[in-house]
Amino acid sequence: MKIKYFAWIKDITNKDYEEINKNHPKNIEDLKKVLNSHYPDLKKHMNKNILRFAVNMEYVSTNKNLNSSDEIAIFPPVSGG
Amino acid sequence: MKIKYFAWIKDITNKDYEEINKNHPKNIEDLKKVLNSHYPDLKKHMNKNILRFAVNMEYVSTNKNLNSSDEIAIFPPVSGG
Amino acid sequence: MVKIQKKDFDIEKEVQLIKNQYSNIGAVSLFIGYVRDFNNNMDVNLLEIEVYENMAKKELSKIRENAVRKWNLIDCLIIHRYGKLKVNDKIVLVASFSEHRKDSFNSNKYIMDYLKKNVPFWKKETYSKGSSWVENNF
């Protein structure tokens, strides 16, 4: 499972992406817990519900189940255009 | 007084413009009568109320009084853009 | 600026001429009208545009100033061609320059709507057989 970070999320995780290959989170809520525990500075943003999640480049807003081959992305509100 | 014709009005009057220097029409309604009498083919369009009048390059919709120095224009609905 | 001209124009150059003057422009909305090959189910070969030039300039300047004031535009450019045009030729450009996109969008639509109804230009289309003066549809 590949997890990608963008914009100021990257400033918190200090990496663009990481791979979790064993005991990967089973769904989005699981993933949030794992991230909150690895990156305590992320927790306050996670709680404010402003972060966006994408699985295989599609937005997810429900607690979607995750597979080992998934590419997950976590990012702040977009600001293009 | 200068009277300008545009688009298919010109096809009816057979001229771009003309000058009326003596006994010029006193107002727009007068002018319409003069034109109807000079150009009988114009009458049916005049009666349908589709023509537009401008005096000194400003649209007029009321029976404005006319002066000898005025530039009057008569034209069909515009179709630019 | 308002330009009534026979010759073609380059969109990039016209926009840059104005954009270069203001670093606070964040949004530019453009409309470009072209001569289409078909109109009223007729195969168009040639389009002739007639203009009452002094009045067109006056009307376009008025609507430009109204739009600039109403949407607080940084600048606004209107170009309208006249004379003989071919299929695919540009006819008109309206460019609205503002800080944010909402103002450029809304002013652009407003100007085109007004232009189509009130600015004294007339189109005459020539087909394989005959020709006719165009009536604008809204």
Added chain:
Amino acid sequence: MVKIQKKDFDIEKEVQLIKNQYSNIGAVSLFIGYVRDFNNNMDVNLLEIEVYENMAKKELSKIRENAVRKWNLIDCLIIHRYGKLKVNDKIVLVASFSEHRKDSFNSNKYIMDYLKKNVPFWKKETYSKGSSWVENNF
């Protein structure tokens, strides 16, 4: 077509590339976004745009197809730049090609609104002192 690129683009050339393919295009609406010198009351020196490229391409293609279907567009082009940009640089181009202007106008606005909310690009502004990630205002 959807293009995500570092390099600048020429508006005239991009429009002509598509316009040349279709003689039934009568109306082209364009939106171009630029880097402004001031934002959030701060003097911007540099703008860095980050992109999640594959997802951005997917999202832009999706919105492009929706717009083409919804307004029966003849074609539609979206270009978005990323990387380091300076004040006055172009950021984004949306071009809607249709027979009549109503469709090009409405689709253009729709695409920009969606893009600003959903397509994964992020802006980071550098000022004379420090820098910050931008939040879009609507």
